[in-house]
Amino acid sequence: MDTPENVEEAIEVLQQLGLKEYEARCFVGLSRLNTGTAKKLSELTEVPRTRVYDAIRVLEAQGLVEIQHSSPQQFRAVPLEEATETLRDQYEERVERLHDALDTVDVVDEGDESPVQQIWAMAGQDAIENRTDQLIEKATNEIVLVIGDESLLTEDLVETLNEVDDGIDLIIGTLTEPLQDQVQAAVPDATTFVSGLEWLHGEYTEEDDTAIGRLLLIDRSTILVSSIMPDTKEEQAIFGEGFGNGLVVIARRLMAQGLIPARDPQ
Amino acid sequence: MDTPENVEEAIEVLQQLGLKEYEARCFVGLSRLNTGTAKKLSELTEVPRTRVYDAIRVLEAQGLVEIQHSSPQQFRAVPLEEATETLRDQYEERVERLHDALDTVDVVDEGDESPVQQIWAMAGQDAIENRTDQLIEKATNEIVLVIGDESLLTEDLVETLNEVDDGIDLIIGTLTEPLQDQVQAAVPDATTFVSGLEWLHGEYTEEDDTAIGRLLLIDRSTILVSSIMPDTKEEQAIFGEGFGNGLVVIARRLMAQGLIPARDPQ
DNA sequence: CTATTTGTAATTCTTTGAGTGACTACAAGA
DNA sequence: TCTTGTAGTCACTCAAAGAATTACAAATAG
Structure with missing residues (x-):
């Protein structure tokens, strides 16, 4: 009785979703069975039979399994x-409760400052993408975006880009031509170019795929630059706001040198 | 320094969403601050200062906080x-991965039976509602639904009910007249009635609000009956399929006695 | 009626996370 | 230069949660 790897995958994900190991194994086990008793399940999943009952009870309370109260009990x-819909509902409810709770709290007003040299670091593709969206939506004049990796051109991003107001310059660069074509097709209103920023790629390591992730410059006063860790594929970003911000100044300088095109794509 | 209760609420929910206590406290703490150092945070949240760093790192990796790498470090x-969007994304991804993994697995075909006396129990409002939706969508002739508690008349359910095919008899009962009116307004195509099933309510306990949750009979061959635990408010249901199923037979008998109207609402 | 199966419960072992303190680095002030 | 306070990292303890095992009573089958 070997366990296919997608079974392993499913068990892992279920644990990430908050189930205990036994619960996860039991659920996946039942998913492979039309119906099962504690004994059968125990054999299939290596969960000690005597613990199957507890696990199933928890699963039932969550709405993930049904129990037939016969003897022996049958589970399915x-x-x-x-x-999946039930899980979704569950998380949606939680996120909503979180939102409501935090919405009614906010700011213990401490005398706080906003110096200009702030550069913030953040991580996680989802979070960075959300920030990207936010920034794009807030732009009033110009958006310069360089996409360093195909994987960053998500549906969501495309949608956000296509909702950009007409009066705003939208300039999108890529590192390769195929990707440029793809972008141009997905976002017809954009001016696209192939970036002269190849030097941002890993220089000395050989298989260092994709050092730069994205570069986003909004209204020449807000910038976000991300990179993708070659090993973990995690995306990391730094983010600076304000016309006088050091990072932003550097970005403007790059632009002045033509390395990032402004309105005249090369 | 007291902690408002919505702060507590937020911390709890974050833990349910998978964060550790310190992480949750730190995030909520930062939500109350424009920006903070480890020290300030530690004072506000009672998280030991030396542990704030770890917690923040985890939060950063999840895309929930930003770090300014100065000295002292600033967090926000x-x-x-x-x-919330990032959290949503995260869970959506997980549920999807789960779906894909389980989709490619399924059934270790055991010689399985399908006797007719199966009665399954399930729990959880979300799960029961999803099942209700599924059953309604699969109906071909007649849907009889009795709603015992206002809280069960969700948007989602109304939507599902309004998508029911025209050729199908849709009969909805309630326990009170106000609720009937509400249903009739929300689902114009339905034939509504006030149920003669008051006896299903708690009989001897005094404050036993709402014993019956819902009763759903599909094509006179599939039935789902739920109740709501008076203490926990948890919804529990039993579910039987097949024309010969004992539960279903009882339901038909009730109908024959006019307790559940079929096509002639009282 | 006995032998097995089924279900509950108590018990041990392991891991995880909360809580604390020790240690290093560094910057400001004496 | 020496002292002192703050920032940051690490390693350790203790308690709680969870995994795994065992003991035992009730139900069932032969």
Whole structure:
């Protein structure tokens, strides 16, 4: 009885979603069975039989399995679509509760400053993408975006880009021509170019794919630059605001030198 | 320094969403500050100063806070909308991965049976609602639904009910007249009635609000009956399929006695 | 009626996370 | 130069949660 790797995957994800190991194993086990008893399940999943009962009870309370109270009890997993929908609902509720709670709290007003040299670091592709969206939506004059990796051109980003107001210059660079074509097709209103920023790529390491992630310059006063860790693929970004911000100044200088085109794509 | 209760709430929910206590406290702390150092945060949140760093690192990796690498380091929380969106994204990804993994697995075909006396139990409002939706969508002739508690008449359910095919008899009962009016307004195509099932309510306990949750009979061959625990408010349901199923037979008998109207609302 | 299966419960072992203190680095002031 | 306070990292303890095992009573099958 070997365990296919997608079974392992499913078990892991379920744990990330908050289930205990036994619960996860049992649920996946039931997903492979039309219906099962504690004994069968225990054999299939290596969960000690005597613990199957507890695990199943928890799963039932979460709406992920059904129990038939006969003897022996029969268990079965809720159909996949129903299960995922239920999980979604659960998390949606939680996020909403979080939102409401935090919304009614905010700011213990400390006498706070906003010096100009602030440069903030953040991580995580989702978070960086959300920030990117926010910045793009707030632009009033000019958006310069350089995309360093195909994987960053998500549906969501494309959607945000296509919603940009007509009066705003939208300039998008890529590191390769195929990607440029792709961008131009996805975002017809944009002016695209192939970036002269190849030097931002890993220089000395050989297989160092994609050092730069994205570069976003909004109204020449807000900048976000990200890179992708070659090993973990995690995206990391730094972010600076304000016309006088050091990073922003550097970016403007790059632009002046033509390395980032402004309105005249090379 | 007291902690408002919505702060507590937020911390709890964040933990349910997978954060550790310190991480949750730090994030909420930062949400109350424009910007903070480890020291300030530690004072505000009671997280030991030396542990703030670890917690923040984790939060940063998840895209929930930004770090300014100065000395002392400054931390700040990502704006609320961004944070919730990032969390949503994260869970959406997980649920999707789960779906994909389980989709490619399924059934270790065991010689399985489908006797007719199966009655399954399930729990959880979300799960029961999803099942209700599924059943309604699969109906071909007749839907009889009795709603025992206002809280069960969700947007989602109304939507599902309004998508029911025209050729299908849709009969909805409630326990009170006001609720009937509400239903009739929300689902114009339905035939509504006030149920003669008051006896399903808690009989001997005094404050036993709402014993019956919902009762759903599909094509006279599939039935789902739920109740709401008076203490926990948790919804529990039993569910039977097949024309010969004992539960279903009982339901048909009730109908024959006019307790559940079929096509002639009282 | 006995032997097995089923279900509950108590018990140990392991891991994780909360809480604390020791240690290094550094900058400001004496 | 020496002292002192703050920032940051690490390593350690203790308690709680979870994994794994065992003991035992009730139910079932042969």
